Amino acid sequence: MIAALCGGVGGAKLVRGLYRSVPPETLSVIVNTADDVEMWGLRVSPDLDTVMYTLAGLAQIGAGWGIEGDTFQALGMLRTYGAPSWFHAGDRDLGTDIYRTWRLESGASLTAVTDEMRKALGVRAAIIPMTDQPVATRLHAEEGWIDFQEYFVHRRHQVSVDGIRYDGAETASPASGIIQVLQAADAVVIVNSNPVLSILPILAVPDIREALQQASGARVAVSPMIGTGSVAGPAGDLMGLVGQAATSAGVAALYAGLIDGIVISERDCRQRAAIEALGIAVLVTDTLMRDEADKDRLARETLDFARSLR
């Protein structure tokens, strides 16, 4: 059994590699929901959908969201009516949002709806939201606290922020199955998602953090940092908010006590000693995923590394 903790786009690439590297039924992906947002009354779960679409082979190539070849007819009408249209949801993607919202309003849990949808799309790995309860990442900008999607999508993370919080996480319970998955896993992989925006919200749920601390399987992270920045997105800029350097060593320090090992880029091999001083084993390899073969290779190397740590 393999468990993965994951956010959106960057991490989904590695999850796709994991999915192809093990019997898919043995993989459980625990996904950040603190980016979830209500748009036009619909419940949008960007990270859950990115993981689901990626594993179903539907994800838009080269983008961090949406379905390849999707159309934007409904969004065009919403724009005509004067509704906010900065959140670019395609028509098929809206089908997902409509279904999820409808099922949630009918009393289904987010966990149950997600499971229904991933099965309908032929995804054989479990995809589990971190919690069925509302958790919301908020960032502090000059004008005050703003919602995640406002920061990330609407302003394209081009606004200066000096604080972050995960509203609701402290009192949230893990979704059904998560604790069992973490206890049973031979390896837990914290994939290369944005540590501050995607992984910390998951770890901010107390019972998930505790289960990870006590997990008997090997716990390894894959660093999204190469040099002093992330491969893509604003991960680098945000590490300062949690008191860490925007480096793989910073990521290792952030996860200290929760991981046994970390996979870092060859370009960061000089950070090995500093990380090992934290009691964290290091695998140095090529962490850039340019193509499908890279995803599979990095997934296999990460799993082999985890096995070596047991």
Place this chain on the structure above:
Amino acid sequence: MIAALCGGVGGAKLVRGLYRSVPPETLSVIVNTADDVEMWGLRVSPDLDTVMYTLAGLAQIGAGWGIEGDTFQALGMLRTYGAPSWFHAGDRDLGTDIYRTWRLESGASLTAVTDEMRKALGVRAAIIPMTDQPVATRLHAEEGWIDFQEYFVHRRHQVSVDGIRYDGAETASPASGIIQVLQAADAVVIVNSNPVLSILPILAVPDIREALQQASGARVAVSPMIGTGSVAGPAGDLMGLVGQAATSAGVAALYAGLIDGIVISERDCRQRAAIEALGIAVLVTDTLMRDEADKDRLARETLDFARSLR
């Protein structure tokens, strides 16, 4: 000022003719909402949308619903997820439904949302739902009472029914503006929508019926019947449910006390005497609308007829 009472497709054709025959700002279309339905948690108002799309020049040509050239990507996803997909909502159409549902949940009235949308689509006539409160047409079939969309769309009105009711109509209030429109109108036109499914639900709202009874303008209906059946749809089959023949004379009898005149087909000229015996004036003309010119001609003839009755 001209007021029209209207349901969906058949009536929308004549409304389009009226829209082009008078200064559009002087036209107010009061629309049946008893066919409204919640699909996948979205509030769908088929008749309001048909009128709105028709007047905006967006309506799907030759169909009773939807937007010309619309795509069905979202519906395809809903079908994949196992949601009911017999209700064929296109992507742009879903944009309308999403907007309406969102605004309603934000506390806006259906009247206000409809007005926002028709203005955004450039429609210069007022489109007013008959009420902001829920009214639901239900039909009695062998297995019991079924909802209108179940009867009309899902089963394509191929099920035998022996009863009809308009749940909620008796206690519903007219939407804001309707009473004033009916009082101020020089002519009130009950268009050639299905009398039992589209017009009677409007007339089942007590204050609307009373305002029509007391209207000082000329009140004329256009019969949807030609011979012993309607031009399209199940209007003929349903007249028996309300104790009337499936003829223009039956329609006239149904509206007796609420209309001063009725427009009937040349093919039904023999019914003139029977209708006039009810105290209802008759205009005999070609009531079949094959093309845009027919819609304009019938609209002008209907308005001239109404003027002649004042």
